[in-house]
Amino acid sequence: MRSCFAVALIFTLILPSFSFAADQSATSPTILAGYSPRSSQTERDWEAKFRAIPDPANLRSYMQRLSARPHHVGSPYDKDNAEWILAHFKEWGLDAHIEQFDVLFPTPKIRVLEMVSPTKFTAKLEEPALAIDPTSNQKSEQLPTYNAYSIDGDVTAPLVFVNYGLPEDYEKLDRLGISVKGAIVIAKYLHSWRGVKPKVAAEHGAIGCLIYSEPQDDGYTHDNVFPIGPMRPPDGVQRGSVMDFASNSPGDPLTPGVGATPDAKRLAVKDAKSITKIPVLPISYGDAQPLLAALAGPMAPEDWRGSLPIPYHVGPGPAQVHLKVAFNWDIKPVYDVIAKIPGSVEPDEWIIRGNHHDAWVNGAEDPISAQVSLLEEARGLSLLLKQGWKPRRTIIYCAWDGEEPMLLGSTEWVEAHADELREHAAVYINTDGNDRGPLNMNGSHSLEQFINGVARDIEDPETKMSVWQRAQLNAIADAKSADDKKEIRQRPDLRIGALGSGTDFTGFIDHLGIATLDMAYGGEDDGGIYHSIYDDFYWYTHFSDTNFVYGRAMAQTVGTSVLRLADAQVLPFDFTDFADTVGMYTKELQKLLADKQDEIRERNQEIEEGMFKATFDPRRPTVAPEKAEVPPHLNFAPMQNALDSLTRTSKHYQQSLSAVQPNLDNENFVAQLRVLNRELMETERRLTNPDGLPRRPWYKHLLYAPGVYSGYGVKTVPGVREGIEQKRYAEAEQEIVRVSKALEDDSSQIESASRQLDGMGK
């Protein structure tokens, strides 16, 4: 799902640690990491052959076919698409099958939204077909506009405008003396994942939640609206899941932690923890405007106001709103299409590649724009096989179903195969949609150097420079300070983002600790069709990667990554960038705590000085905040010590690997390489803890997780960071100890891999 629009590409780029000139690192070293000189040359030859294969004409025709009709979970065309993908995998000679799971998937039975006073208004809740857009009129197959996993409800209450519905927005409401207790809130989409909005609203006592698409965020403020331009039209609505996956787990709400197979034990719907506490409905700005216009009360703070031609008041009321939603709580099948290419030397080491095929409606951009690249990669690999290429490791291609409701197909597959995956999975690579612009790379930091290397070998379709160089220059353009620019120029690798959630990698990295990458091209085109009936072939071929050259670049990027990971004699993990990143997180956490201490000290002083009394305007009354306790100091020493070991062992590993690299073809090394690669696969697992994160045991990775109050947005070192943010300081201190222990274990694992290499060097 993952919204690609109206959210700026984020490259997190700070802190230099090496000093190479930028032009030296713009080209990739001749010998690939993890390869002998000879095998590196062979590999490069196969990769060059592969990159010549992906064809924009194929990508276009796959997209036209896969997005021709609505294909959400449980729809006839969803199954049809799965079978079509299967037939292609088989036609290309791959060993493929469909794996089915049966999951809870609610669809709307009743949707009513009306204003009952001071005036009457009934919301349309309907996206109109457009004559020019040929698939927008497939009404009988389109899912209505709704939020999946909203609870059933029938409520009437005064309305309150809550900005984006973030925790800090409610603090502002407190200052305005406004409570949402017993109210229905209306929040804008974006700035937090949509499911966080009803969660926070319910925590503050609201009894219903509306979420609307504000034109300032993805409408006419940016460009013309569809079909003249790419932006959201007045009646366009963002569907989407509001399952509380970040506090519980993604996947089927009735089978948490286990695969939703026919014989799985299922919870009753009423016991499913990830369904919302209050009813939720998404609406268009066409439907939102009369409701917002009927609010009185204080003016909304300036940065809350959007671009509708109305004064934005907060309420509560006088608008009284009636919201009624009821759903068919049905079990529906999801069809994951799985294709396998067995490894010739190491069949028990797996490289896994996935993208979902289901959509909310026609879903040309989300997810088909990257599903077509996945298909073209699979075709490319099958052609290489016919030319005699034999991958060293096993490659598994996965076209996931049920991603949109909340990662159903991938999560159930991960849970059903958890034991095998822990044993065999080396790396998972995910995509979920593709557009036009620079490459955005995210993932496990042990793969940062690897993916930077791949990016140096891919040509950008528009500038003809490498996609790495284009990403670097874009990062320099976006960097805020001279120091940041300097780091981007000097650091050999671009920093990659950490993984939050919102797409199918979640089960792999967060639950099992499998090293993961996630990529997309984008950033040049704006759009406002996300999760609407207008995300279709017409929109994509008029407003996005219209000639599919970025679709080809995507197939080349991920295909090259898969080949390079599958063929390497030594899995190309690197831990120096990882250690550097952990160092950065450690500093960030210390700063977070110090800033919080300063902020609270300052506010307490302002309260004592009478600042709030002095600035009080009796005509616009506000409520002064209460004095708060200054956070205690926390002991970061265990983490700093763990970081020191990690820095040491990561350098040792780098030296040991380069010493052995020339001799990797030695036939006596096969058994030793097997042991070594097993150790390397274990490194990411060492960052997990079987007990998981506090209050959410499904999330086992101690360095990366979706935030409980940010949803898709990542929280790095989540136990510590969220402990500080949520004022659970004792817990944060315990988490520092647990994280440090995991980092020490990881460090020992890396050291053990180095010793394995040193043994081979003798």
Ligand SMILES: [Zn+2]
């Ligand atoms: Zn998607």
